[in-house]
Amino acid sequence: MTTAWWRKDRAPDQLFVDYNQNARDHTIACAHSVRGTPAATVSTPITWAEVDDVLPADCTIATVPDRFAKFGDVHEGIGDAVFSLEPLLEWAARDEREGEPEPPPADAE
Secondary structure: OEOOOOHHHOOOOOOEOOHHHHOOOOOOOOOOOEOOOOOOEEOOOOOHHHOOOOOHHHOEOOOHHHHHHHHOOOOOOHHHOOOOOHHHHHHHHHHHHOOOOOOOOHHHO
């Protein structure tokens, strides 16, 4: 796993966790949201066991209904693992105090 923002700084075999999507004023898509692209990819929850095998292009408006019928809602139960946001808020306050720059926009890569 990596949180390295710039694609050139990421090892290709690591999973990128974009924690910046949780930043103030960012819009996020919920599970099973269709993206506004010609491919109509769908924000699709997957299991850890699938990380090496599932590509975003595999999850489209045409394929996700069958996947959902086969696996059910793998996102179900996510609310059962609730954690405090306090550490994240403390990190954000620390970064602001220390003058950390805002991350670049997602399309800057």
